[in-house]
Amino acid sequence: MDEHSDIWRKFYEKALLRPHLKRTEFVVRLNESRSNVAIDCGCGTGSDIAFLEKQSYQVYGFDVNPEAIAICRDRFQGTSLVEISEASFESYDYPTAGIVLANSSLFFADPSQFDRTWDKIKSSIEIGGVFAGDFMGEKDSWASNYRSPTTPLSERAVRSLFSGFEIVRFFERNENAKTSLGKVKHWHTYSVVAVRTASDRRL
Structure with a gap:
């Protein structure tokens, strides 16, 4: 546990030096909802929160x-x-929002509850x-044998999450x-920006 905490401490020390993602600027321009509420899921050290707050968004950030x-x-x-808020994807009470960010954080959502978690995220937008x-x-x-559970998905599975977008x-x-932190690993990720176009009657 001490080693795990030390890894996160070093990660956050590095993260504090990073600016917000350029993608977040793009997202602000895309938002055509009437909501100026944003949620940063797995907010880390808050770089994107700082940017969104300067754009007059009410920002809710959480991290485990x-x-x-x-x-x-x-x-x-x-x-x-x-x-x-200190919370997990599974325990967080998502407010209704115009922007939801999950920058490199859904990797660590509980795979056994991922469908329910995604429904909550989707219905908040x-x-x-x-x-x-x-x-x-x-x-x-990190798709297998990582120090904590991860949620790897196929491209087809990722695309299927975005019905109504x-x-x-x-x-x-x-x-x-x-x-x-400077260690070499194999990265296999899917990065998505999507606009909500319709409600999902299942939710």
């Missing part, structure tokens, strides 16, 4: 790691537009709202490259 929550609560202390996030592919080094961007990454 106490280290990330401590950093964000300190970073956004006294900021009325930001609310930070307003018509005209935007999802942007990443999913783990089946060839990723228009997929605006879909990018597959399949290569050996370094992690943020």
Whole structure:
């Protein structure tokens, strides 16, 4: 457990130096819902939260790691537009939103509850709202025997998640490259930006 915590601490130290994703700027431009609420799932050190708050969004960020929550609560202390929660994908109570981000975080959603988790995320997005996030592919080094459960998906499975959406961007990454801590691994991911176009009557 100590080793696990140390890995996350080093990751967050690196992450604090990173700016928000350019993809988040694109998502803000795409949002045609009436909602200026955003959710950052697995918010880490809050780089995207900081950008969204500057765009006058009410931002709800959550993360399962106490280290990330401590950093964000300190970073956004006294900021009325930001609310930070320590929660998992499975336990979080998703507000209705115009933007939902899941940047490299759904990899670690509980695979046994993923369908239910995705239904909650999907149903939280307003018509005209935007999802942007990443999913783990089946060839990723972390798809099996990782230190915690992961949720690898096929391309077909990822695309099937987006009924009622228009997929605006879909990018597959399949290569050996370094992690943020400098270790080489095989990355197999699918990055998606999609706009909600219709409600799903099953939800």
